Every structure is written in structure tokens, then in C-alpha cells.
Amino acid sequence: MKVQELRKLLGNAEREHLEKAFVECYKQLRKGQKEEIDSILTMMLEGKAIEQKSVEAPVNFEELEQQIIVFIDNAYAQNYFAPNRTIPKSQRPKWRFMVKNFMKELSKIPLDSNHYERAVKLLTDLYCLICEACNTYLFSTEDPFRSIGWEQPDFFKLLVTKTFANGYSRKNISQLLRYATTGGLSRESLHIQQEMILLSGLRTSDVKYVAIEEAKKLVEEGVGKLASLKKYSSSQYYMNEAVNELCGMIFLITIALAEPESGMEYYFAHSREGDNEITLYCxxxxxxxxxxxxxxxxVYEYGLSKKIKPRNSLKEEYAIRLGSLKAQD
Known part of the structure; x- marks a missing residue:
């Protein structure tokens, strides 16, 4: 609504309702947004005048790009975590503010800019860096996404939106499939969250079919690499996990296409779970x-047709859901 309409609505509201609405709106803000608005709220409630922010000068993209490249190189070298002579100790904790600023500036670059593709590439590199920091200590934090004031799904959604805004291609679809199904996770995130975001970004049936084809290529690539990996190694574990997530992504896309049977068959045939019952559960x-x-x-009955014996909890769930479905009829 417009500001004038909001003023009118607030003018007719009771104090109790105003307070409740205000608190609920505040809760919807991200941590970084709260930090920005806290000082303004305090000044307003104290009856002080709000200082008008000066218009920011446009950022030189070449300089910004170089800053981000240097930052990423230093981060992967653990210069923001371990003692070193490159990044002073006093500057190391400031990495989170640097990332926030980088994201802010990159997000401002319009689609018609000559720098747009490079900006998306830098945004992608930052996302991959923060994902890696969830697996390896690159910064002094247990949850890098939380430290920069972003939920991982929100960051990934920004990446998907910016990437596809410039058009779909097999390359960018394949790339986002890989990022959605693999990589480090924050403490509050699962791959399925990123997969659902990517699924929502595949707007047309044609694009969904392309995504299925690219996902199958990645599955074949992953399975091919497994032969050269040491049995029971961490590399083998992560590769199996990646294949499973990609199979799951294919299943999700076929469901969105109203063709779940093909995705179901593919999932059960290519999943790398060690037990068929676990495959059914997943x-x-x-x-x-x-x-x-x-x-x-x-899905449950398809598993039964494959001679899979479900655990008792699934049998009970099946009976409940079947009864509920029959009751609706």
C-alpha cells in the first residue's frame, strides 16, 4: 500500500493493535535489516529528527570486482581465520561486513548493465565461498550464513533469481543443479530447501525437461567418478550423497510436470542408498x-511392487493416509 494509505490505517487503529502489528513486522526483518533500522526506530521513539542519508556515489565495478577477487583468495587461504601477515588481526573479524557490502553492491547492478554477467559470477563465487566455509574453517564462526545475516535458502534464491534473469541456458541450469544438491550447508539448512527454490525458478515445462536432462548427465558423471574413489572414503560418501540429491531433484521436477512415475522409477533405479528400504523412506x-x-x-505402493519391506512406522503411516484418502471419497 502507499504511505498515505498506511498513515490513514494507523490513524484509525487502537494502540494495542498498533504495537502488535509493529512487533510482528519487525520480526519479519532479517538480522542485517534490523541492525540498519534500530537506530532510526530509537531516534523516532525519542522524538529526535532523523538525519537524511546522503546519496551514495556509484561504485566503480572494476574496483569492486578486484576487491571481491582478492577477498575470496584470502578467504580460501584462511587468512581471515589463521594468523598470517596478509590480513591484520584487527581486520579479520570484519569479513562478514565485507561480504554484506559486496552482496549489497552486486545486487544493485541492473540487468541491462554491461557488468551484469560478471556481477552474477561474483555473487556465485561468494555463495560457493560461504558454502565451503560451512565445511572448512575459513572464518571464526560456526555458521557463516548466519554471520553475514542471510539464511542460506535466501542467498541461494537471490542467486537463482539473478542467474535466470539473464535467460536460461544448459550451462547455468547445470551449474545451479550442482549448487542446489551439493556443497556445504548452514546449521539451519537442508539441500531440499535449495532444490525447492531451484524448482520454483524453472518456470516452463521446456526448462524443466532441460533440467532433468542436465541432472541425469550429472548423475552419470558422479557414478563414473565413484569407480575411481576409495571404498568407504569421505569422497565416496559425498559423491553418493550428491547422486542421491540429484536423483531426488529429478523426482521433484517430474512431480512438478505431473509425471511422477518416470521420476519415481529413475529415483529407485539410480539412488545410491545402501538399503532399498532407505530409498523408499527418502x-x-x-x-x-x-x-x-x-x-x-x-510411492509407497511402488516400493511394495519392488518387493521392499517398509519399516513399521511407514506401514502405520500408510494405513492412516489410505484411510484418510478413502474417507474423502
Missing amino acids: ALQLADWVGGDDLWIK
């Missing part, structure tokens, strides 16, 4: 994310 979890009881039951 498939049912995916079905819960995007479908109703009818899809869940279809």
Missing part, C-alpha cells in the same frame, strides 16, 4: 515436500 520424504497423500501412497 522417496516418501520427497513426496511429502511437494505432494499430497495420493502421491505418498503411490
